[in-house]
Amino acid sequence: MGRRVAVIGAGMTRFMRRAQETGKELAFEATRAALDSCELTLDRVDAVCLTSAPDAFDGVHMKGEYLSDGAGAFGRPFIRTYVGGGSGVFTAIQGWYTVASGMADVALVVAEEKMSSTQPHPQGAFLTIFDNVLERPLGPNLLWIFALEMNRYMSVYGLDKRDIATVAVKNKRNAAAHPAALLGQADITVEDVLASETLAWPVQRLDVSPISDGAVALVVAAEGVAEKLTDKPVWIEGVGWNLDTAYWTNRDLVFPEYVQSAARMAYDMAGIREPRKEIHIAEPYDPFDYKELHHLEGLMLFDKGKAPEAARDGVLNRDGDLPSCPSGGLLGVGNPIAAAGLMKVAELFWQLRGEAGARQVPGTPERGVAQAWGDLMQVGTVVVLGANSSGRGGGGGTAAPLASPSPTPLRSGPAPSTAPGATPALPLSQTPPLAAGGHSLSDAEFRSGVGAVEHAVDARYSWDAGVAVGRFLDGLRAGKILGRECRGCERVLVPPRMFCERCFRGTDGWVEVESTGVVQTFSICHVAWDMERLETPEIPAVIAIDGSDGGFLHKLGEVSEGDLRVGMAVEAVWKPVTERTGSILDIAYFKPMRSA
Amino acid sequence: MLEKIARPEEVRRAEGNIPVRHRYTPGVAGEVFFEALRDRGVILGSRCERCSYTYVPARLFCERCLAELAAGVEVGPRGTLRSFTIGFVGVEGEPLAAPLTLGLVQLDGADAVLLHVVLDPGEEPLEIGERVEVVLRPAERRTGSILDIEGFRPLELHEE
Numbered sequence: 001m002g003r004r005v006a007v008i009g010a011g012m013t014r015f016m017r018r019a020q021e022t023g024k025e026l027a028f029e030a031t032r033a034a035l036d037s038c039e040l041t042l043d044r045v046d047a048v049c050l051t052s053a054p055d056a057f058d059g060v061h062m063k064g065e066y067l068s069d070g071a072g073a074f075g076r077p078f079i080r081t082y083v084g085g086g087s088g089v090f091t092a093i094q095g096w097y098t099v100a101s102g103m104a105d106v107a108l109v110v111a112e113e114k115m116s117s118t119q120p121h122p123q124g125a126f127l128t129i130f131d132n133v134l135e136r137p138l139g140p141n142l143l144w145i146f147a148l149e150m151n152r153y154m155s156v157y158g159l160d161k162r163d164i165a166t167v168a169v170k171n172k173r174n175a176a177a178h179p180a181a182l183l184g185q186a187d188i189t190v191e192d193v194l195a196s197e198t199l200a201w202p203v204q205r206l207d208v209s210p211i212s213d214g215a216v217a218l219v220v221a222a223e224g225v226a227e228k229l230t231d232k233p234v235w236i237e238g239v240g241w242n243l244d245t246a247y248w249t250n251r252d253l254v255f256p257e258y259v260q261s262a263a264r265m266a267y268d269m270a271g272i273r274e275p276r277k278e279i280h281i282a283e284p285y286d287p288f289d290y291k292e293l294h295h296l297e298g299l300m301l302f303d304k305g306k307a308p309e310a311a312r313d314g315v316l317n318r319d320g321d322l323p324s325c326p327s328g329g330l331l332g333v334g335n336p337i338a339a340a341g342l343m344k345v346a347e348l349f350w351q352l353r354g355e356a357g358a359r360q361v362p363g364t365p366e367r368g369v370a371q372a373w374g375d376l377m378q379v380g381t382v383v384v385l386g387a388n389s390s391g392r393g394g395g396g397g398t399a400a401p402l403a404s405p406s407p408t409p410l411r412s413g414p415a416p417s418t419a420p421g422a423t424p425a426l427p428l429s430q431t432p433p434l435a436a437g438g439h440s441l442s443d444a445e446f447r448s449g450v451g452a453v454e455h456a457v458d459a460r461y462s463w464d465a466g467v468a469v470g471r472f473l474d475g476l477r478a479g480k481i482l483g484r485e486c487r488g489c490e491r492v493l494v495p496p497r498m499f500c501e502r503c504f505r506g507t508d509g510w511v512e513v514e515s516t517g518v519v520q521t522f523s524i525c526h527v528a529w530d531m532e533r534l535e536t537p538e539i540p541a542v543i544a545i546d547g548s549d550g551g552f553l554h555k556l557g558e559v560s561e562g563d564l565r566v567g568m569a570v571e572a573v574w575k576p577v578t579e580r581t582g583s584i585l586d587i588a589y590f591k592p593m594r595s596a
Numbered sequence: 597m598l599e600k601i602a603r604p605e606e607v608r609r610a611e612g613n614i615p616v617r618h619r620y621t622p623g624v625a626g627e628v629f630f631e632a633l634r635d636r637g638v639i640l641g642s643r644c645e646r647c648s649y650t651y652v653p654a655r656l657f658c659e660r661c662l663a664e665l666a667a668g669v670e671v672g673p674r675g676t677l678r679s680f681t682i683g684f685v686g687v688e689g690e691p692l693a694a695p696l697t698l699g700l701v702q703l704d705g706a707d708a709v710l711l712h713v714v715l716d717p718g719e720e721p722l723e724i725g726e727r728v729e730v731v732l733r734p735a736e737r738r739t740g741s742i743l744d745i746e747g748f749r750p751l752e753l754h755e756e
Contacts, residue, residue: 018621
């Protein structure tokens with residue numbers, strides 16, 4: 001598995017609503033802080049790995065190159081990757097293989113996001129994650145995906161929203177001790193979360209992480225080099241990543257298989273057999289409160305459906321048995337998409353070195369897991385870090401001697417400066433993370449700043465439906481729902497495709513399925529994608545079509561909110577033949593079937 | 597497995613866009629640069645002594661060594677034309693009413709070049725290496741924009 005690789009430095013900017021800094025400047029401030037934290041100059045860096053989420057946030061193509069100078073990539077091997085929300089943790093994985101492969105001894109890992117540039121709302125940049133032909137005509141909103149998944153998770157396990165809300169409370173309280181946090185709040189309560197505005201039931205305002213700007217950077221180094229640069233290397237013991245099917249409505253939304261598969265890969269590499277016993281801190285991805293719980297289950301740290309109990313019972317608190325998001329997570333520190341994931345890896349680094357200041361978890365944590373998730377709800381990225389050099393993480397056979405466990409509890413105060421004679425000790429508020437930069441603008445300053453400019457990428461698209469969906473749309477115009485049969489896995493695929501992504505073979509033939517189905521999950525959505533309130537709420541739902549092994553996204557109608565149930569039988573309400581155009585909207589909506 | 601498209605007019609298509617526009621802050625260094633341009637009519641660069649390199653416009657950091665820089669060096673207003681092009685068509689390929697000349701100019705005191713319009717190139721063909729001067733908008737019309745610079749004007753020999 002190549003050379004062993006350690007994290008030796010980390011830095012970040014404040015996470016904030018509107019940064020004065022350009023994206024490049026944010027990247028610079030985080031990168032500079034990371035280098036300073038291990039007293040390294042840029043000329044010691046052999047390669048740079050960077051991530052940032054969609055180019056559409058910035059309206060800048062080749063955003064990697066655009067940001068590269070601030071990440072220290074001038075004249076160096078450089079690559080930018082992007083796997084949606086999973087990017088921040090993935091770029092740490094990329095730093096690992098850049099060094100493990102022997103291509104670099106020292107590499108920078110940088111994640112930047114500036115969402116405030118995107119007007120009127122960053123969600124506009126996300127809309128193309130929905131299928132252009134089958135989903136976007138329904139007017140979807142990114143909240144739909146989360147609300148639909150959250151409702152299914154709650155319904156299948158009979159979960160109490162209060163237990164889920166405790167995650168938002170825990171993380172915002174934890175973030176109150178984080179010098180870079182945007183939404184830290186020491187006195188927030190479950191009642192505050194439950195009383196916040198309903199956006200897309202069951203999702204409320206305080207269940208959601210904030211739009212943010214910010215950057216994070218790590219320095220990683222090879223075994224043999226790392227030990228010379230720091231006396232406290234934190235080893236990357238395991239990495240894993242995995243993709244699930246792109247047909248999100250064909251998955252059971254209750255359990256994140258992709259996280260489990262990625263975690264298995266990382267645990268195998270780290271030699272972890274009993275994750276619940278061998279992992280001391282978790283930083284699961286928490287863009288929404290339920291998502292942290294979902295991911296803790298995917299990480300095999302709790303049984304399916306059991307993480308909410310752990311949240312309720314305080315197990316996940318900073319002083320609990322398995323501290324989860326001691327940083328404050330995305331819900332508390334903020335969610336500059338790509339940077340948020342790398343913040344989690346940085347938090348493990350600080351926690352495992354005992355340098356997390358007021359956020360330090362008690363005891364002597366020796367191993368932590370960070371995880372992120374993204375793309376179209378389908379990518380899992382996992383990194384296991386260990387302070388103890390006995391971790392396998394590379395299996396090179398030249399492992400350094402076992403570090404003896406610290407006999408005393410870790411400090412809760414500031415760490416001493418590791419820079420003798422170089423820089424004076426930092427005040428408590430500037431103990432790691434070095435909140436190196438980040439000047440937050442008010443909305444008025446943002447709107448009126450000298451030199452600010454506005455642009456629109458005025459591009460329009462015309463997307464082909466393709467072979468399978470083209471035929472499917474013809475079927476809708478004729479009042480039929482068509483699927484494709486795969487004899488390899490014996491599934492009837494709706495939406496249809498000409499190849500089966502599981503068997504990777506051509507599908508075998510067309511099948512007409514029923515116009516009825518079962519509601520897998522639903523939401524009651526009160527806002528549009530730009531977060532303007534809707535006059536009439538919409539009811540998006542994932543409907544498993546009878547006679548198929550899948551389903552699709554549509555809306556429900558002719559139903560009162562009180563009668564909505566996961567598992568209810570529904571039937572398509574077709575538009576009149578003369579009004580059909582060969583569109584997903586040829587089905588006006590689905591309505592409850594009258595009980596026989 | 598693939599089907600031949602017999603009637604392309606019946607191919608199903610979905611029309612759409614990515615409904616966003618962008619507002620860019622000029623950043624920490626950019627704000628200083630644009631204020632100086634608007635209020636004092638000067639062009640600020642940033643010098644990295646370690647790398648012996650002066651950037652224009654001003655920057656917060658040196659991309660060569662990642663040192664933090666100040667926006668502390670006035671450059672120009674005269675400089676040297678390092679390259680130029682003459683455009684005859686617009687972005688849609690349409691002919692322009694008048695050709696547009698764009699130049700890369702190394703302002704005196706700077707190492708980096710600045711892209712802008714070359715004004716009134718005149719009868720004589722432009723030459724790389726030619727001396728030029730920045731032309732600013734009148735102070736009352738400057739807004740803190742790169743367009744506060746109208747362009748570069750070629751200098752006559754006797755003006756040097």
